Amino acid sequence: VSYPTAVTILFLAALAIVAADLVLRLVLRAGKPTRAQGAPREGAKSANPSVFRWLRVAVNAIGLVSLFLVASTALSRLLTDERTLTGDRLIWHVGTAPAFALAAVAIVLFWAHRNRFSAADWSRLTSAGTWAIPLRKLFFWIAVVLAIPTMASILAAMFPLFDTDGQQDLARIHRYCGPLLAAAGLLFAYFALVTWRERSQD
Amino acid sequence: VAVDSPLASERVAWTMNRFEKNLDVDYQARLARSWRYRVWLKAIGLAAAGLLLLFLLAYVFRAVDRLSAATAGRSR
Numbered sequence: 001v002s003y004p005t006a007v008t009i010l011f012l013a014a015l016a017i018v019a020a021d022l023v024l025r026l027v028l029r030a031g032k033p034t035r036a037q038g039a040p041r042e043g044a045k046s047a048n049p050s051v052f053r054w055l056r057v058a059v060n061a062i063g064l065v066s067l068f069l070v071a072s073t074a075l076s077r078l079l080t081d082e083r084t085l086t087g088d089r090l091i092w093h094v095g096t097a098p099a100f101a102l103a104a105v106a107i108v109l110f111w112a113h114r115n116r117f118s119a120a121d122w123s124r125l126t127s128a129g130t131w132a133i134p135l136r137k138l139f140f141w142i143a144v145v146l147a148i149p150t151m152a153s154i155l156a157a158m159f160p161l162f163d164t165d166g167q168q169d170l171a172r173i174h175r176y177c178g179p180l181l182a183a184a185g186l187l188f189a190y191f192a193l194v195t196w197r198e199r200s201q202d
Numbered sequence: 203v204a205v206d207s208p209l210a211s212e213r214v215a216w217t218m219n220r221f222e223k224n225l226d227v228d229y230q231a232r233l234a235r236s237w238r239y240r241v242w243l244k245a246i247g248l249a250a251a252g253l254l255l256l257f258l259l260a261y262v263f264r265a266v267d268r269l270s271a272a273t274a275g276r277s278r
Contacts (some may be wrong), residue, residue: 087229088229088232091232091233091236094243095236097243097247098243098247101247101250101251104250104254105250105253108254108257109257112257117265141258141261144258145258147251148251148254151247151251151254152248154247155251158240
């Protein structure tokens, strides 16, 4: 399977997860309440002051925009005949990458504690309509795990530490971890929006 | 670069990119200007990757600690 095909399949799979979740939610909403009886739920009200709430909203928005910019500049080459990312798209990709890196740290700072796995997550995952919280946590930690090699590999290739083959391997790690990070990040953002909407409806 | 000519009056200076045909001078200038920020890219990227690793390890250690506590049971 070629790289563009693999990336296309990856994003189609992410879209399929979103579509399946939307369809199941619509079906469950038509039949019964979305929250299963007895299923544990996350704390509805945050004790944080409003300034932190707005800061969190701003961080989330900046993170989502920077993720979109970094991913779109990198993946735009799949729409062209070029085999490598070059030219102005490369400059835009590299220019937006530090903003994404800083936003990623801020998002992890704001979300890591809320995304700790607990014993209740298993019952949420198996209960009808409450799987968004454990899936949000799962895709969050997948994105965190993938963000580290995505950043570290391409930065390591900028130092005179590796030979040509080593630098190509590092670039390959970046090329394969990057789309996986983008897909996990988008799914985390989707399930975070779903849980936020569920909480606001309670 | 000074360009020689048989005529002394035609001695002129050319920028080096004039010797390269089909060179996108504007792009090369933009790329060259971006190079001065490369050190910032490295510093921010490595700091971000390091902080993410610290966050990840912090929660991994807590998970391992809880796993160990759960498997240890109540015996002392």
